[in-house]
Amino acid sequence: MTDSVINIKNLTKNYETAAGVVPVLKGIDMTVSSGEFLAIMGASGSGKSTLMNILGCLDIPSGGIYELNGTDIKSLDKNSLASFRNSMIGFIFQGFNLLPRMSIIDNIALPLVYAGIPKEERIERACIMLEKVGLGLYGSYRPNQISGGQQQRVAIARALINRPKLILADEPTGNLDTKTSQEIMNLFSDLNMQEGITIILVTHENDIAQYAQSIVHIHDGKIDFSEPTNRMKESVK
Amino acid sequence: MIWSMLNEALEAMIANRMRSFLTMLGMIIGVGAVIIMSAIGAGAQEAVKQSIASMGSNLFIVLSGSTTSGGARMGSGATPTLTISDGEAVADLPSIAEVAPIASGMAQVIYGSNNWSTTIMGSTPNILTVRNWTIESGYSFTDADVRGATRVALIGKTVAENLFGDEDPVGKMIRIKQSPYQVVGVLALKGQSLDGRDQDDTIIVPVTTAQHKLFGSQFQGTVRLIMAQAVSADQMDEAENQMTELLRQRHHIRNNKENDFSIRNLAAMAASAADTAKVMSLMLGAIASISLLVGGIGIMNIMLVSVTERTREIGIRVAIGAHERDILLQFLLEALMISIFGSMIGILLGVGGALIAEKFLSMSVIFTSQSIFTAFGVAATIGIFFGFYPARKAAKMEPIEALRFQ
Numbered sequence A: 001m002t003d004s005v006i007n008i009k010n011l012t013k014n015y016e017t018a019a020g021v022v023p024v025l026k027g028i029d030m031t032v033s034s035g036e037f038l039a040i041m042g043a044s045g046s047g048k049s050t051l052m053n054i055l056g057c058l059d060i061p062s063g064g065i066y067e068l069n070g071t072d073i074k075s076l077d078k079n080s081l082a083s084f085r086n087s088m089i090g091f092i093f094q095g096f097n098l099l100p101r102m103s104i105i106d107n108i109a110l111p112l113v114y115a116g117i118p119k120e121e122r123i124e125r126a127c128i129m130l131e132k133v134g135l136g137l138y139g140s141y142r143p144n145q146i147s148g149g150q151q152q153r154v155a156i157a158r159a160l161i162n163r164p165k166l167i168l169a170d171e172p173t174g175n176l177d178t179k180t181s182q183e184i185m186n187l188f189s190d191l192n193m194q195e196g197i198t199i200i201l202v203t204h205e206n207d208i209a210q211y212a213q214s215i216v217h218i219h220d221g222k223i224d225f226s227e228p229t230n231r232m233k234e235s236v237k
Numbered sequence B: 001m002i003w004s005m006l007n008e009a010l011e012a013m014i015a016n017r018m019r020s021f022l023t024m025l026g027m028i029i030g031v032g033a034v035i036i037m038s039a040i041g042a043g044a045q046e047a048v049k050q051s052i053a054s055m056g057s058n059l060f061i062v063l064s065g066s067t068t069s070g071g072a073r074m075g076s077g078a079t080p081t082l083t084i085s086d087g088e089a090v091a092d093l094p095s096i097a098e099v100a101p102i103a104s105g106m107a108q109v110i111y112g113s114n115n116w117s118t119t120i121m122g123s124t125p126n127i128l129t130v131r132n133w134t135i136e137s138g139y140s141f142t143d144a145d146v147r148g149a150t151r152v153a154l155i156g157k158t159v160a161e162n163l164f165g166d167e168d169p170v171g172k173m174i175r176i177k178q179s180p181y182q183v184v185g186v187l188a189l190k191g192q193s194l195d196g197r198d199q200d201d202t203i204i205v206p207v208t209t210a211q212h213k214l215f216g217s218q219f220q221g222t223v224r225l226i227m228a229q230a231v232s233a234d235q236m237d238e239a240e241n242q243m244t245e246l247l248r249q250r251h252h253i254r255n256n257k258e259n260d261f262s263i264r265n266l267a268a269m270a271a272s273a274a275d276t277a278k279v280m281s282l283m284l285g286a287i288a289s290i291s292l293l294v295g296g297i298g299i300m301n302i303m304l305v306s307v308t309e310r311t312r313e314i315g316i317r318v319a320i321g322a323h324e325r326d327i328l329l330q331f332l333l334e335a336l337m338i339s340i341f342g343s344m345i346g347i348l349l350g351v352g353g354a355l356i357a358e359k360f361l362s363m364s365v366i367f368t369s370q371s372i373f374t375a376f377g378v379a380a381t382i383g384i385f386f387g388f389y390p391a392r393k394a395a396k397m398e399p400i401e402a403l404r405f406q
């Protein structure tokens, strides 16, 4: 268990609303090892995004334990959480979340600004990432000048630039057409297989989930069951 | 890091050109007003200071007639009660250094084809000492001229310019009330008096000449006023008392009667004029500072709008690892940049405005590097102060809330 990136035990999350306390995550146990590629599936409203936000240190759990790379995140203050988000985790959103006023290259390099990396190195590394996601020609464009699929590639490049241990992608293909979705998923597969990056992906499309190694089904704030994907089942045979 | 943040702040400012400009306008007007007002205030103060210096030090003016005009008595200086010998007696007082009697009136002066109407002061050579006046060219008339009531004249700069232009007046003959007078000297430039009169628009002749030949008073030997200079500033009170006592005695005024003369302490008047000028310049500064404050509130207003509008951007930045201090710094820098740019434009505008006021409204203005740096420093402080609350609001945002913002 030494190489587990994520280790959560009895994780819960409640939202305080006007109508009272709403339990959304109701005790989740999960371990993700380094190099795993995991898909999370579940009905809308089942708590997938809530879980991802906690995993991404964007939100804090109401109860239970979350260890990221061996560190109990309860022990971290706001600043350390920010550093974790910066260096350990790459988050990819359904809506891309690029900064509209910045060029593509500056968007990709932004995490390095907060990591305190000097400008030349930032630009150099951002250019390498840009090539890697196949957008070498678009560095000086603005996000609104490129397609959705391209924007998501930029977001992936940004997530990868500070060499995180973990990529969290919440419905990354939700806004993309089938063909573009496949291209994005191939990119994830390559990253996982060639570079051993741990990936957790939320989707409600079975086709997309099949790119992963295993699928975790969430129902009403709890893990329903887990299963290996078809290609893993086949490779076992 | 700070450079890329500055760069971003600049880009944010440019991206919202119109809004940034409108926000800056508050600072521009505020700083501009402070610069203009303090320049005008300092100019006015300096002008007063110069008038005071030009007046001569530790001066009294003794006027004929009382200040409180009771019964049939007219205003001060109306009935000439002071005489040249009053002046001589006053001069003998231990607390008085010099005395100059003055008999004055208006007259038409002609040189060649030029004529000019000006104040003619009849006095003694002492007036130059008392009024701290120097002769620019030529020489003064003498006590012998006073005794002989000769027709000689010292002319002020303004008179010299109007009658002679570029010509040298010394030794030339002018006509005052048709009689010929010889110009023996030209007085050095003195500028404006406290009440705004041109002190160089005058001619000085021997007091006896003025009395007998120029104005032909029905009260022979009287003068309109006497200027007396105390030996030092701390003897002013004593000098005033001694003069009062002496003049009452000489004029045979009984104990229950009012003075038939009045004494004005010019040093005290000068001090109050200087105070007034100071208060005025402080008030101008205070009024201008209010517009600076309003400009600062404008910055806060816009920054709050900006923070709300850019909630999602803040969420994204925080999600990819921005610390609280990064966000704080970013918004502070934006506020600071707006206020610094605004104040730089304001300084240019203020200096320009003050120069225009100087040129077209003939106001004297004085810029001190201190006032400019202060305006700049205050503007920067205002930027930080009023930028801090919105910046902190941005920095304290919860990432997940901020990201959910549409």
Ligand SMILES: Nc1ncnc2c1ncn2[C@@H]1O[C@H](COP(=O)(O)OP(=O)(O)O)[C@@H](O)[C@H]1O
Pocket: A015, A016, A017, A022, A024, A042, A043, A044, A045, A046, A047, A048, A049, A050, A051
């Ligand atoms: N900030 C919040 N306040 C209250 N309820 C919330 C909040 N965020 C999410 N929820 C509720 O939590 C449940 C799970 O939401 P979410 O994790 O976004 O679901 P999923 O991503 O699986 O569609 C939903 O019922 C949603 O309404």
Ligand SMILES: [Mg+2]
Pocket: A048, A049, A050
């Ligand atoms: Mg969701």
